[in-house]
Amino acid sequence: xxxxxxxxxxxxxxxxxxxxxxVSHATAAFAQNQDDGLSTARSLLxxxxxxxxxxxxxxxxxxxxxxxxxxxxxxxxxxxxxxxxEAAKYLQEAWNENDDDHDAAQLLGLSYYFSGRLVEAIxxxxxxRSWRPEANIDAMxxxxxxxxxxxxxxxxxxxxAQLYGVSPDSAAAHLLMGHMLIRQGLDPAAESEIxxxxxxxxxxxxxxxxxxxxxxxxxxxxxxxxxxxxELALNPACAAALTxxxxxxxxxxxxxxxxxxxxxxxxxxxxxxxxxxxxxxxLFREGRLAxxxxxxxxxxxxxxxxxxxxxxxxxxxxxxxxxxxxxxxxKAAARIQQLQxxxxxxxx
Amino acid sequence: MRTRAGWILFLIWQVVCIPLWARIVVxxxxxxxxxxxxxxxxxxxxxxxxxxFGGKDTSTYILESTGTGVAIFDYDNDxxxxxxxxxxxxxxxxxESAPTNHLYRNNHDGSFTDVTASAGLTAxxxxxxxxxxDYDNDxxxxxxxxxxxxxxxxxxxxxxxxxVGETAGVAGNGRTWGSGCAFVDYDRDGYLDxxxxxxxxxxxxxxxxxGKYPTCLWKGIAVFCGPRGLPATKNILYRNLRxxxxxxxxxxSHFDRTMGHxxxxxxxxxxxxDxxxxxxxxxxxxxxxxxxxxxxGTFTDVGILSGVAYNAxxxxxxxxxxxxxxxDGDGHLDLFRTNFSDDTSTLYHNNGDGTFRDVTYQxxxxxxxxxxxxxxxxxxxDNDxxxxLLLVNGHVYPEVDSLKIGIDYNxxxxxxxxxxxxxxxxxxxxxxxxxxARTPARGLAVGDLWNDGRLSAVVVNRNSLPNLLVNQTKYxxxxxxxxxxxxxxxxxxxxxxxxxxxxxxxxSGEVRSGSSYISNSDMRLHFGLGVENEIQSIEVxxxxxxxxxFSDAAVDTVMMVKEGTGEPxxxxxxxxxxxx
Numbered sequence: 001x002x003x004x005x006x007x008x009x010x011x012x013x014x015x016x017x018x019x020x021x022x023v024s025h026a027t028a029a030f031a032q033n034q035d036d037g038l039s040t041a042r043s044l045l046x047x048x049x050x051x052x053x054x055x056x057x058x059x060x061x062x063x064x065x066x067x068x069x070x071x072x073x074x075x076x077x078x079x080x081x082x083x084x085x086e087a088a089k090y091l092q093e094a095w096n097e098n099d100d101d102h103d104a105a106q107l108l109g110l111s112y113y114f115s116g117r118l119v120e121a122i123x124x125x126x127x128x129r130s131w132r133p134e135a136n137i138d139a140m141x142x143x144x145x146x147x148x149x150x151x152x153x154x155x156x157x158x159x160x161a162q163l164y165g166v167s168p169d170s171a172a173a174h175l176l177m178g179h180m181l182i183r184q185g186l187d188p189a190a191e192s193e194i195x196x197x198x199x200x201x202x203x204x205x206x207x208x209x210x211x212x213x214x215x216x217x218x219x220x221x222x223x224x225x226x227x228x229x230x231e232l233a234l235n236p237a238c239a240a241a242l243t244x245x246x247x248x249x250x251x252x253x254x255x256x257x258x259x260x261x262x263x264x265x266x267x268x269x270x271x272x273x274x275x276x277x278x279x280x281x282x283l284f285r286e287g288r289l290a291x292x293x294x295x296x297x298x299x300x301x302x303x304x305x306x307x308x309x310x311x312x313x314x315x316x317x318x319x320x321x322x323x324x325x326x327x328x329x330x331k332a333a334a335r336i337q338q339l340q341x342x343x344x345x346x347x348x
Numbered sequence: 349m350r351t352r353a354g355w356i357l358f359l360i361w362q363v364v365c366i367p368l369w370a371r372i373v374v375x376x377x378x379x380x381x382x383x384x385x386x387x388x389x390x391x392x393x394x395x396x397x398x399x400x401f402g403g404k405d406t407s408t409y410i411l412e413s414t415g416t417g418v419a420i421f422d423y424d425n426d427x428x429x430x431x432x433x434x435x436x437x438x439x440x441x442x443x444e445s446a447p448t449n450h451l452y453r454n455n456h457d458g459s460f461t462d463v464t465a466s467a468g469l470t471a472x473x474x475x476x477x478x479x480x481x482d483y484d485n486d487x488x489x490x491x492x493x494x495x496x497x498x499x500x501x502x503x504x505x506x507x508x509x510x511x512v513g514e515t516a517g518v519a520g521n522g523r524t525w526g527s528g529c530a531f532v533d534y535d536r537d538g539y540l541d542x543x544x545x546x547x548x549x550x551x552x553x554x555x556x557x558x559g560k561y562p563t564c565l566w567k568g569i570a571v572f573c574g575p576r577g578l579p580a581t582k583n584i585l586y587r588n589l590r591x592x593x594x595x596x597x598x599x600x601s602h603f604d605r606t607m608g609h610x611x612x613x614x615x616x617x618x619x620x621x622d623x624x625x626x627x628x629x630x631x632x633x634x635x636x637x638x639x640x641x642x643x644x645g646t647f648t649d650v651g652i653l654s655g656v657a658y659n660a661x662x663x664x665x666x667x668x669x670x671x672x673x674x675x676d677g678d679g680h681l682d683l684f685r686t687n688f689s690d691d692t693s694t695l696y697h698n699n700g701d702g703t704f705r706d707v708t709y710q711x712x713x714x715x716x717x718x719x720x721x722x723x724x725x726x727x728x729x730d731n732d733x734x735x736x737l738l739l740v741n742g743h744v745y746p747e748v749d750s751l752k753i754g755i756d757y758n759x760x761x762x763x764x765x766x767x768x769x770x771x772x773x774x775x776x777x778x779x780x781x782x783x784x785a786r787t788p789a790r791g792l793a794v795g796d797l798w799n800d801g802r803l804s805a806v807v808v809n810r811n812s813l814p815n816l817l818v819n820q821t822k823y824x825x826x827x828x829x830x831x832x833x834x835x836x837x838x839x840x841x842x843x844x845x846x847x848x849x850x851x852x853x854x855x856s857g858e859v860r861s862g863s864s865y866i867s868n869s870d871m872r873l874h875f876g877l878g879v880e881n882e883i884q885s886i887e888v889x890x891x892x893x894x895x896x897x898f899s900d901a902a903v904d905t906v907m908m909v910k911e912g913t914g915e916p917x918x919x920x921x922x923x924x925x926x927x928x
C-alpha cells in the first residue's frame with residue numbers, strides 16, 4: 001500500500017522550481033538602481049539572510065511607503081522562507097504595482113499553488129504562460145495541476161498535452177492526464193481520463209496498468225487482477241504489471257500465483273526493487289526465511305530507502321530470535337519514514 | 349504456564365470442536381439477506397442534544413476536527429447502563445447557552461432522561477475523550493474527561509459528581525490537548541491509575557492558517573494544518589496514591605520514551621498474558637505505541653518490535669481508534685485500529701509469543717480504503733460467540749465534498765461479521781439503515797443497554813445529533829454478561845481476565861477502560877454463546893493474581909462475580925494462573 005501510495009512529486013517540483021527561480025532571479029528585471037535601502041535588502045537576500053531582509057524591508061516600507069519595489073522584495077523574501085501566504089500578499093501588491101513584473105507574477109502563482117489556493121494561482125500562471133509560452137515548462141505544469149484540481153479538466157488536458165507535445169484529443173494526452181490526476185489523488189477523475197484514453201486507443205500500453213493501480217488503491221482486488229492481466233495481454237513485457245499482480249496475489253493469500261508472476265517480473269527487470277520486496281514478503285509468510293532474507297537484502301541493495309524491505313527483514317530476524325539485527329532493521333525502517341515524512345509534509 | 353498436555357488438549361479442541369461449533373451456532377451470516385436491522389432511535393429515546401465541536405461548515409483549525417467521545421456506564425448503580433456524551437465548543441466561543449456534556453439516565457423502558465444538571469456535570473469547554481473507573485474503590489464509577497485545556501476528574505458520590513481534577517493532581521497543565529484516556533491498575537496495588545494520551549501542544553491564540561505550510565495541504569488544496577508540524581507532546585501516566593491524589597509518574601515510568609506522538613485512543617490490555625497490564629495507544633501520522641509493563645513501575649515501548657506500530661508494509665498510519673478482543677478464539681487478545689482515508693484499517697493477530705502479525709488483508713478487512721475511521725469496537729451483535737467489528741467513519745475536511753473524489757465528509761458505518769475462521773464478511777449493506785446512514789461520526793461506545801443480551805451502539809457525530817443504534821433483529825442464540833467486582837483488586841474489576849467455558853468453546857475477555865475512539869464502552873464483559881444453553885464455569889483471573897472459578901452461571905443473564913466469593917483455582921508462583 002505504502003509503496004504504491006507515495007506521491008512525492010510535490011517535493012520534487014518544489015526543489016525544481018526553487019532552483020529555477022534562483023537562476024531567474026539572478027538576472028531579474030529589477031536592476032539595483034532604485035534606492036540604497038532596496039539594494040541593502042537585495043544584498044541580504046543574495047546572502048540568504050531572508051529574515052533580516054524582511055525586517056529591513058518592513059522598517060523601510062514604514063518610512064517610505066510610496067517607494068515601488070518593496071512589495072516585490074518582501075514577497076521574494078517570504079517565498080524563500082517558505083511563507084507562501086505572506087509571500088502571496090506582497091507579490092500580489094507588487095504585480096498590481098507593475099503588471100509587467102514577470103518574477104512577481106510567477107512567484108505569485110507558485111505561492112498560491114504551494115498554499116493550496118489554486119483558484120487564485122491560475123490568473124498569475126496564465127499570465128506567465130502568455131509571456132513565455134514555450135520556455136517555462138514548470139509554470140505550465142503547475143498551471144495544469146491547478147486546472148485539474150479545480151476541475152477545469154479540459155484546460156488541464158490541453159495544458160498537459162502542450163507540455164508533452166501531444167494532441168489534446170489523443171489517447172496519449174488522456175493517459176498523461178490520468179497519471180497526473182492519480183498523482184494528485186483525484187482517483188475518479190483519473191479513472192475517467194484513462195478510460196477515455198483506452199476508448200480512443202484500446203491497444204494503448206500502460207492504461208490498464210494505471211487502472212489496476214487505481215483498483216488496488218480502492219481495495220478492489222478482483223478488478224485489479226483483471227486490469228493487470230489486460231495490460232499484460234497488450235504488453236507482455238510489462239514488469240510493473242507483474243509486480244503489482246504479485247502484490248495483489250499476496251494480499252489475497254495466493255502465494256503460489258504471486259511467486260510465479262514476481263519471478264517473471266524479475267526476469268524482465270532485475271533492477272526493480274519492489275519485485276524483490278514483494279517476493280520477500282511472500283517467502284516470509286511461507287516461512288522460507290533464508291530465501292526471503294536474500295530477496296529483501298537484494299531489494300535494499302537496489303533501494304536503501306525501502307522501509308518495507310527493512311521492516312520485513314526486521315520481522316524475519318525477530319522471528320529467528322536475532323533481536324539485535326531485528327532492532328537494527330526496524331529502526332532503519334522507522335528512520336527512513338521519519339526522513340520521508342519530514343520532506344514530504346502533509347498527512348499520508 | 350500451559351502444560352504440554354494442556355497444549356495437546358487445546359489443539360484437539362481447536363481441530364475438532366471449532367468446526368462442530370461453527371456448524372451448530374445460528375450465525376447472522378446464515379441469513380440470506382438482511383442479517384441485522386440496526387436502527388437509530390436516539391431522538392425517540394431522548395438523546396436529543398446535538399454535539400458542538402468547532403465550525404459547522406468549515407474547519408479552520410485541526411482542533412475543530414477531531415470530535416468527542418462517549419461513555420456507557422452505570423452512574424447510579426441501578427444495574428442499568430447510562431450514557432455520557434462529551435461536548436465541545438467553538439473557536440469563537442458561545443457566550444450564551446454554552447454547550448455542556450450530557451449525562452442520560454437509563455429509564456429501563458427504552459428511553460433516557462437528561463440528568464446532566466442534577467448530576468453536577470454542566471461544565472463547558474473543549475471536551476474530548478472520556479474514561480470510566482472507580483478510582484477510590486467506593487463502589488461508584490468515576491469519570492475522567494479530557495479537554496483542550498484542563499482535564500476534569502469527576503468523583504461520583506452516590507450518583508452526584510464532584511469535579512476534583514485539580515486537587516487530585518490530574519488536571520494537567522491546561523496547555524496540552526488531551527485526547528484518549530483509560531483507568532488501569534498498572535502496578536496491581538488494587539487502585540486504578542490513569543493514562544492520558546495527548547495529541548499536541550496547540551496554541552489557539554497563534555494557530556497556523558490553512559495552507560500556511562506544506563503540512564496544511566491535502567490533495568492540492570488548503571486545509572487546516574496538522575498534525576505534522578504541530579509541537580508534539582508526551583502521554584501522561586498518573587499513579588494513584590490511594591488517598592484521592594495521583595502522582596505524575598510519566599518520567600520515572602519511562603512513559604515519555606517513545607517515537608509515537610499525536611496520540612488518540614488508549615486500549616490497555618495484557619497482550620503477553622503475564623498478568624501485568626500493558627497499554628496500546630493509537631497515534632496519528634506516527635508509529636503507534638505499545639507500552640510493555642516491565643512489572644517494576646516502568647514501561648518500554650515495544651510497538652515497533654512487536655509489530656503493532658505500523659501496517660504490514662512497515663508504514664506508519666494515522667491511527668485513531670482501537671479495540672481489543674480474541675477474535676479467532678485462540679486465547680490471545682488481538683488488536684484492531686482505525687486509520688485515515690486512502691488507507692485500510694489494521695487487524696493485528698496476536699501470535700501468542702509477544703508479537704503480532706498484520707492480517708488485515710487475509711482477514712478480508714483490506715477492501716475499504718475511502719473511509720476515515722474513528723470509533724471501533726469488537727462486539728458480537730448476533731451472539732454467535734465470535735466478536736464482530738463495528739467501525740464509525742467521517743472525514744475531517746469539510747472541503748472534501750467539493751473535490752468530488754469519491755470521498756465524502758459524511759460517511760456510513762461499517763459492520764463486519766466474524767465468520768469464526770479468522771476472516772470477516774462485510775455486512776454493512778444488509779445490517780439496517782443505522783449502519784448505512786452517512787454521518788460525521790467520531791466517538792463510539794457499545795453496551796447491553798437493556799440487560800437483554802442485545803448489544804447497542806452510541807455514536808457521537810461531530811456538530812450533529814448522536815446515534816443510538818439498536819438491532820431490531822432477534823437471534824435464538826444465548827449470551828451472558830459478566831461483571832467482575834474486585835475486593836482485593838480494583839473495585840471496577842478493570843484488568844480482570846474472564847474465561848467462559850461451555851461444552852464446545854472457551855471464550856475469554858478482559859475488562860477494559862477507554863478504547864474505541866476516546867470513548868468507554870459498557871465494561872461488563874459480553875459473551876455470545878450460540879445455541880449452547882449451559883455454562884460449565886466462569887473463571888476470573890483478577891488483577892490481584894487470585895484465580896477463581898464460578899460454577900453457578902446461567903445463560904441469558906447479567907452475572908456479577910465478586911472477588912473472593914468463587915472457588916479458588918490456585919495461583920502460580922508469580923501470583924498468576926492461566927486458565928487452560
